Amino acid sequence: MKDKILGLLKKYKQFILFCIVGVINTIVSYVVYRLVLLINVSFIAPSVILVSASVMGDIAGAINSYFLNSRLVFNNKSARSMPKFVINFIIYLALSALLVWVLVNPIGIPESWAKIIATPIMLIYNYITNKFWVFKKKLA
Numbered sequence: 001m002k003d004k005i006l007g008l009l010k011k012y013k014q015f016i017l018f019c020i021v022g023v024i025n026t027i028v029s030y031v032v033y034r035l036v037l038l039i040n041v042s043f044i045a046p047s048v049i050l051v052s053a054s055v056m057g058d059i060a061g062a063i064n065s066y067f068l069n070s071r072l073v074f075n076n077k078s079a080r081s082m083p084k085f086v087i088n089f090i091i092y093l094a095l096s097a098l099l100v101w102v103l104v105n106p107i108g109i110p111e112s113w114a115k116i117i118a119t120p121i122m123l124i125y126n127y128i129t130n131k132f133w134v135f136k137k138k139l140a
Contacts, residue, residue, distance in 0.1 A: 014073060018127050021068040026119055029061030033115055047101070050111055054100045055093060057115070062089045065126075074135035084134040092129075096122050 009016065036053035066085050070076050096118055103114040 014131075015127065017073045018069065018130070019123070021065065021073055022119075022123055022126070024068065025061040025065045028064050029057040030115055031057075032060040033057030034112075037111065047105070050104060051097050051101060054097045054115065058089075058093050058096055062093075069130060070135060074130065076135040076137065081135050085130075088126075088129045088134050092122060092126060095125065 033053045033056070036056050037049065039049060041049070062085075066082070070081060070085075099118040099121065100111075100114045103109040103117055104111050109117065
């Protein structure tokens with residue numbers, strides 16, 4: 001049984017590390033998201049603040065993500081991955097903000113839960129694109 005568990009951990013080590021980094025990114029992102037939501041500016045529409053909070057949180061998480069994933073998860077310290085990461089992140093950002101907006105507005109989920117619900121969905125997108133495109137190593 002112990003060998004089986006160790007075998008699974010070894011087999012899925014990269015994904016497990018990606019998820020651990022993701023938890024750290026999520027904490028960073030969510031803290032920034034909630035801090036921005038605290039801004040109460042009467043002349044700015046609540047939906048603008050909501051989307052801005054989501055975007056700013058995601059940017060903070062992305063900066064953390066690039067450094068931890070490139071070094072710890074995918075072992076790719078090449079600066080060539082940065083443009084792909086930025087492109088992938090812009091797509092991620094748009095999808096994440098749209099998902100948060102849909103969860104809050106048409107569906108009616110509280111804004112404090114929307115980001116938490118969107119995160120696992122975006123995790124799958126992010127892992128696949130990072131593994132197979134952003135940090136993919138070229139074959140020799």
